[in-house]
Amino acid sequence: MFEGIAQGFQVAFSWEAILFIFIGVFVGTIIGMIPGLGPISAIAIMIPVTYSMDPTIALVMMAGVYYGSMYGGSTSSILLNAPGVAGTVAASFDGYPMAQQGKAGKALAISAIASFVGGTVSVILLMLFAPVLASVAIIFGPPEYFALMLLGLTAIASLSEGSTIKALISAVLGFMIVTIGIDAQTGTSRFTFGSVNLLDGVDFLVIALGVCAIAEVCFLILNRKQKLSGLHNIGSLKLTKEDFKEMKGPMTRQSFIGFILGVLPGAGATISSFVAYISEKKMAKNPEEFGKGSIKGLTAPETANNAATSGAFVPLLSLGIPGSGTTAVMLGAFLVLGVQPGPLLMTENPTVFWGIIVSMYLGNVFLLILNLPLIPYFVKILKVPRPLLISLVIISSLIGVYAVSFSTFDLYLLVVFGIIGYLMRIFAFPAAPFILAFILGGMMENALRQSLTISGGSWDIFFTSPLTLSLFALTIIAIVVPAWRDRVKRRKGKDTPLGL
Amino acid sequence: MSRKLFVLMIIGLLLLTGCTMPVQTGSINAAGEWEPDRSIEVIAPSAAGGGWDTTARMLARTIDEENLSDQGFGVVNKPGGGGAVGWAYIHKRNDPHNLFISSPPIHFVKQNGQSPYGYDDFTPIANLIADYGAFAVRDDARWDTLGELFEEMKESPENITVVGNSSPGSMDHMQFIMFADAAGVDITKIRYVSDQEGGAMTGVLNGSIDVISTGVLDAAEQARAGKMKVLGITAPERLKGDEFLETLPTGREQGIDAEFIVWRGIFGPPDMTEEQLTYYEDIIKETSESEAFADIRNRYGWDERFMDSEEFKDFLDEQSVEIEALLKELGFITE
Amino acid sequence: MKLTVNKGLSLVLLVIAASYLFMAYNLPEYAFVPVDADLIPKLLGFALVILSICFFFSKDIDTEEQKKKRVIKKKEAGMLLGVMVLILLYITVLEVVGFVIMTAAFIIVCTRFLGYQNWIATISTAVIFSVGAYALFNYGLAIRLPAGILPF
Incomplete structure (x- = not known):
């Protein structure tokens, strides 16, 4: 193995590799910044470029494209509240408020540093444990996934902005939206009103850009004459010692958690970023700051989603199993280059295996030194006069959706969800549970029904594996403990506004 | 001023919705050959990155690089409804400058009632390549051949679960059904689990599911590493060219009279003239025979299987009838 | 009796739940799976019914701040509508x-x-942005955006 690692270093530190890692992360960041285009599109777009390249160099570059685009995605999430991929939604919860307070440069710097730490720690983990973790990646079967999704859904309560019942209603509505389309387990088309355009369901992008970006635009239009506060030092990247102190905790914890969740096929960046956000909020001394521009609230998801990106390479490289849409396209890139990832890759092709892993150290460093100096330029977008900025945000959202679906139908849907998002905002229904339920709901329903098909309809299947049981136990703790804490708080007279 | 602006724009809108991009028909030259008016759009009725998209892009690339046509070939994605959105678009335009790539799902989507148009609503131009399915189990599973698996399924079908990447009534499911049916298993009792998020292989490796129905290359890689065994592949005869792939047994040689070819071919709009058809058929034949495309086939592990329009159509008719009968039995098609 | 905002909203949600449930009960059946496609939708429908009833009787917590958010001047509402029509x-x-x-x-x-008056800035941004985005997508990323009446 050490010989392999040494070979990896040799490959990754060759001039050619360094150049292409740089190109990879650069192109990835740029593509990722375009709302709508995330890692999947970035990798798919870059595949043809690699045809005539040396396979190892090409794959090292593709890995750079992957985490570069993951990083780039959070820029539009933070600056414009326009998350282009599910993994960066959580970054907007606190990143966007920070940008609104005139701390856009700081927010982007935090995002860059957190991504760097998450990425680097997880590469170390990847290097040390990739061969061992391969067996962890497959212990999750449908019942375990169901339990994991259930645990994820408990986050709804923590994402509520005061009223639990409104959060629950938002979540149920989000879950309802995801039931639209062809049902995966029976092929029945549900709630499509006979429209071919709805057979594949509503695209995540339409939801995210509609409910976040377009709804936000409505408020920008109403407040277009208001000046942003603190615009003069908006590009300042300065982080104080206190800031770093706040970031330290979440960065250490979430690097590990993000990596582990990234290893599980199907969980990936999205779930890890939400889990990171919620767990930090639960642990924080001042959870009421979350959602209002908390440093911890931005650090956590940014660390976790980048850590998860390296985690996703575990099942891909050591099992040949793509755990997500992105790694599936990545697998395609491997195959085109004549490299078959899987259990044999490490022994038969150690240069590729270790080359990719070692190159990620470099890639993460490049991301940091490439992006920190550019932040002052990125934040200039917020100095654009409001009316012009509004037009540009609208157009970018429209292009983002169109470039993925090529259908004007989806653009109309985008407007519809923009209106829904606006209405939710003015009636104080939180948007986060809506999006979370939309993301997790579909996977949860599938896992539930897959399990029941396997067991022939018997619910016992959920109570036989110790892993499922422990996840259920965590779920119960996640629900009971905060509720109990609230009660205690209220008895002490510090009444927190609760919906019921 | 804003009100005036709106009135003007609404009038503009009304004027504009009346017209769309004009449909052109091309022309016939002195030699009696059809000539296109503009560049050809090859439509992949899926998002970027999938099988249809890859085939389309490789086809267009080869044609352009080898100068097989004096017009450019460009790929356009029209994803949605498992292909239905793209098919509806081509059917409506009916423009000989639009082609599209398809594969067996065009049967399934149509027959499951998810698209008003099927293969027989378009003009099959030529088939390009073929791929095959495989059935695999975990390495320590109690079955070594398809015969043993199906024997047990005949007795107690409820003990065995099958997983695939596609939804029920589509490819991974139906290729297994086809083989099980030929072996005499009661196909209405087969427990099929669909996992479209990449968990299918995991499910079999960790033992929560028994059999995976998937593509040959996916299964072969796990088998090569000794984690799985391939019980059978859906090709009519053994694969050639790779030492390991050659060892995988077909269904036929195990006494199961079934085969399933995952073809990928090119279709044109509903009404095409003889000349237009010949024009495209020739280009695709040349592509298929070119060295550049042979190289691409090798990269992706595709099999060469060129069929001209007529042969392709007969093949599709046959496959369609077979699939329809099984879908009826499973209750996907109700009268 | 005059309905409060929250009570009105819960009635709207109830109607949504009811129509969703109605459609869920009319989903076609598929015989060969232990749990059919209608299970989750039915559960969701009932969950929404229960939640909207709870919401109806819950303590009204419509704060002043929220009320302020909803009050929009007529002219501003016109702005919103105008932009929507443009989209x-x-x-x-x-x-x-x-x-x-x-x-x-x-x-x-x-x-x-x-209401932005600077024509030069607007027009130059518009032209640079649209041509730039088009070039980036069509030539850089090989994603075809509609060319329309322009020849390229």
Whole structure:
């Protein structure tokens, strides 16, 4: 193995590799910044470029494209509240408020540093444990996934902005939206009103850009004459010692958690970023700051989603199993280059295996030194006069959706969800549970029904594996403990506004 | 001023919705050959990155690089409804400058009632390549051949679960059904689990599911590493060219009279003239025979299987009838 | 009796739940799986019914701040509607007229409509942005945006 690692270093530190890692992360960041285009599109777009390249160099570059685009995605999430991929939604919860307070440069710097730490720690983990973790990646079967999704859904309560019942209603509505389309387990088309355009369901992008970006635009239009506060030092990247102190905790914890969740096929960046956000909020001394521009609230998801990106390479490289849409396209890139990832890759092709892993150290460093100096330029977008900025945000959202679906139908849907998002905002229904339920709901329903098909309809299947049981136990703790804490708080007279 | 602006724009809108991009028909030259008016759009009725998209892009690339046509070939994605959105678009335009790539799902989507148009609503131009399915189990599973698996399924079908990447009534499911049916298993009792998020292989490796129905290359890689065994592949005869792939047994040689070819071919709009058809058929034949495309086939592990329009159509008719009968039995098609 | 905002909302949600449930009960059956496609939708429908009933009887917590958010001046509401009409127009004719022209037109008209007076800045941004985005997608990323009436 050490010989392999040494070979990896040799490959990754060759001039050619360094150049292409740089190109990879650069192109990835740029593509990722375009709302709508995330890692999947970035990798798919870059595949043809690699045809005539040396396979190892090409794959090292593709890995750079992957985490570069993951990083780039959070820029539009933070600056414009326009998350282009599910993994960066959580970054907007606190990143966007920070940008609104005139701390856009700081927010982007935090995002860059957190991504760097998450990425680097997880590469170390990847290097040390990739061969061992391969067996962890497959212990999750449908019942375990169901339990994991259930645990994820408990986050709804923590994402509520005061009223639990409104959060629950938002979540149920989000879950309802995801039931639209062809049902995966029976092929029945549900709630499509006979429209071919709805057979594949509503695209995540339409939801995210509609409910976040377009709804936000409505408020920008109403407040277009208001000046942003603190615009003069908006590009300042300065982080104080206190800031770093706040970031330290979440960065250490979430690097590990993000990596582990990234290893599980199907969980990936999205779930890890939400889990990171919620767990930090639960642990924080001042959870009421979350959602209002908390440093911890931005650090956590940014660390976790980048850590998860390296985690996703575990099942891909050591099992040949793509755990997500992105790694599936990545697998395609491997195959085109004549490299078959899987259990044999490490022994038969150690240069590729270790080359990719070692190159990620470099890639993460490049991301940091490439992006920190550019932040002052990125934040200039917020100095654009409001009316012009509004037009540009609208157009970018429209292009983002169109470039993925090529259908004007989806653009109309985008407007519809923009209106829904606006209405939710003015009636104080939180948007986060809506999006979370939309993301997790579909996977949860599938896992539930897959399990029941396997067991022939018997619910016992959920109570036989110790892993499922422990996840259920965590779920119960996640629900009971905060509720109990609230009660205690209220008895002490510090009444927190609760919906019921 | 804003009100005036709106009135003007609404009038503009009304004027504009009346017209769309004009449909052109091309022309016939002195030699009696059809000539296109503009560049050809090859439509992949899926998002970027999938099988249809890859085939389309490789086809267009080869044609352009080898100068097989004096017009450019460009790929356009029209994803949605498992292909239905793209098919509806081509059917409506009916423009000989639009082609599209398809594969067996065009049967399934149509027959499951998810698209008003099927293969027989378009003009099959030529088939390009073929791929095959495989059935695999975990390495320590109690079955070594398809015969043993199906024997047990005949007795107690409820003990065995099958997983695939596609939804029920589509490819991974139906290729297994086809083989099980030929072996005499009661196909209405087969427990099929669909996992479209990449968990299918995991499910079999960790033992929560028994059999995976998937593509040959996916299964072969796990088998090569000794984690799985391939019980059978859906090709009519053994694969050639790779030492390991050659060892995988077909269904036929195990006494199961079934085969399933995952073809990928090119279709044109509903009404095409003889000349237009010949024009495209020739280009695709040349592509298929070119060295550049042979190289691409090798990269992706595709099999060469060129069929001209007529042969392709007969093949599709046959496959369609077979699939329809099984879908009826499973209750996907109700009268 | 006059309905409070929350009570009115819960009635709307109840109607949504009811129509969703109605559709869920009319889903076609599929015989060969232990749990059919209608299980989750039915559960969701009932969950929404229960939640909206709870919401109806819950303590009204419509704060002053929220009320303020809903009060929009007539002129401002006109602005919102105007921009929406512009977006709908853009979507409707995008594929006919083409990306470059429509995008530039949208940016110019929308920005002007929202009250920005600097014509030079607006027009130059509009042209650079639309041509740049078109070039980036079509030539850089090989994603075809509608060319429309322009020849390239």
